[in-house]
Amino acid sequence: MTMTDPKTALQPVDRVEPRTRLKWLRDMMLIREFELRTMQAYQEAKIGGFCHVYIGQEACAVGCIAAANPDDPVITAYRDHGHALARGMEPRYAMAEMFGKSGGCAKGKGGSMHFFDQRTHFYGGHAIVGGQTPLGVGLAFATRYENEVLEQGAKRITLCFLGDGALNQGALHEAMNLASVLELPCLFIVENNRYSMGTAIERGTAMAHDLSTKAAAYGMPYYQADGMDVCAVYNVMKRVIDRARAEQAPAFVEIKTYRYKGHSMSDPQKYRSKDEVAEYEANDPIRRLADALIASGDLDEKAFRALSQSVRDEVRDAIAWAEQSPEPDPAADLYRDVVREPFGPYGPTTPPEMCGHEPGAVAEE
Ligand SMILES: Cc1ncc(C[n+]2csc(CCOP(=O)(O)OP(=O)(O)O)c2C)c(N)n1
Numbered sequence: 001m002t003m004t005d006p007k008t009a010l011q012p013v014d015r016v017e018p019r020t021r022l023k024w025l026r027d028m029m030l031i032r033e034f035e036l037r038t039m040q041a042y043q044e045a046k047i048g049g050f051c052h053v054y055i056g057q058e059a060c061a062v063g064c065i066a067a068a069n070p071d072d073p074v075i076t077a078y079r080d081h082g083h084a085l086a087r088g089m090e091p092r093y094a095m096a097e098m099f100g101k102s103g104g105c106a107k108g109k110g111g112s113m114h115f116f117d118q119r120t121h122f123y124g125g126h127a128i129v130g131g132q133t134p135l136g137v138g139l140a141f142a143t144r145y146e147n148e149v150l151e152q153g154a155k156r157i158t159l160c161f162l163g164d165g166a167l168n169q170g171a172l173h174e175a176m177n178l179a180s181v182l183e184l185p186c187l188f189i190v191e192n193n194r195y196s197m198g199t200a201i202e203r204g205t206a207m208a209h210d211l212s213t214k215a216a217a218y219g220m221p222y223y224q225a226d227g228m229d230v231c232a233v234y235n236v237m238k239r240v241i242d243r244a245r246a247e248q249a250p251a252f253v254e255i256k257t258y259r260y261k262g263h264s265m266s267d268p269q270k271y272r273s274k275d276e277v278a279e280y281e282a283n284d285p286i287r288r289l290a291d292a293l294i295a296s297g298d299l300d301e302k303a304f305r306a307l308s309q310s311v312r313d314e315v316r317d318a319i320a321w322a323e324q325s326p327e328p329d330p331a332a333d334l335y336r337d338v339v340r341e342p343f344g345p346y347g348p349t350t351p352p353e354m355c356g357h358e359p360g361a362v363a364e365e
C-alpha cells in the first residue's frame, strides 16, 4: 500500500438522491434533538454518570454509516449516541440506557458511554481512550475469517471511530500495525474535533498539522473529509469503503469536525473562546444541508418545520418510554450477562428485553 493524496485519490460520487439526503437531514436532526433532551434530563438529575454529547459532529457518523452496509461492524469511543442512532438504534432503547433503565440497549448497566446493539452490528461505546481500536481490528479479523476461511457472509469492513486524543495511545499503534501486517479491513476514522478534553491537538500530538504521517507509518492510505458537510463525508467514505471492501485492507481517515458543547456535562471550557465556537456553529451541518435542499427545491421551510416536529415527537416518546421502563433488579440482574467462571462454560449473552416493546427481530446468536 502506498501513501495517498487525499485530494486526488477519490473521484466524486454521483449526485445522491434528494430522498436520501432528506433521510440524512432527519438522522442528524434526530441525534441533535436526542442530545439536547439528554442534556436537559441530565440537569434534572434523571441521568447519572458521565455523559458526552456529539452536538456539532453529527455529519461524521451519519455520512460514514450511510456509506457502509448495515452488517459492517461499527465501534466507537464514549461519545457514542450519534453513531448508535445513525446505525438505527431505536431512540427508546437509547434513552432508556441513558436513564439506567432495564429497557435500555445494555439493560441499564452501561449508561451513556456503553451503548451496544448487536442487532444493528453496533459494538459499543468504550470508555477507555483508544480501547476500542484493538477491538475494531478484532472485528475486522473476524469478518475476514468468516468470509474467506469459513466461507460465510459477504466481504465486510469495520468502521472503527476514534477521537484525536486516541492518536497517542499505544493501543492504537499496536492495532494499526496488526491491521496493516495482517491486511485487515479496518477503517480507522479519526473524528478530529481539535480537542481532547481541554488539550488542543497541537499541544498534545506530534505532527498534528499532518495526520497523514500517522497512516504512512503503517503503510495505510490516508483520506480526509470535511466533517461539517455530510455530503462531503459520504463522498469520501463511499470511495474509501468500496476500496477497502474490495481489497480487504485497512485505511486511515481524518474527519475535521468540532464539538459545540463542553467535553462532558461539567466543563467550564476555559481552553477556547466563544468566538471560535460561534464560527463553527455558523457552519452547522444540519442548517447547511437544509439550506442546500431548500435551494435545490427539495425542501421548503414548512416541510423543514414538520420534520423538526416529527423528530421532537420521537424523542419525547423515547423519554416517556424511558421514564416508565423499570429499574434493573439488583438481585436478579447483577450477575446476569457477566462471565463469572474463568474457564467457562460460557453461554451467549442474552438479548435485551424491551419490557413489552420489541423494535425488531433479534439477531441469531
Ligand atoms: C486511557 C485513558 N486515558 C484517559 C482517559 C480520560 N479521558 C476521557 S475522555 C478523554 C479525552 C479524549 O479526547 P478525544 O479522543 O479527542 O475524544 P473527544 O472527547 O474529543 O471525542 C480523556 C483523556 C480515559 N478515558 N482513558
Ligand SMILES: [Mg+2]
Binding pocket: 163, 164, 165, 191, 192, 193, 194, 195, 196, 197
Ligand atoms: Mg477530540
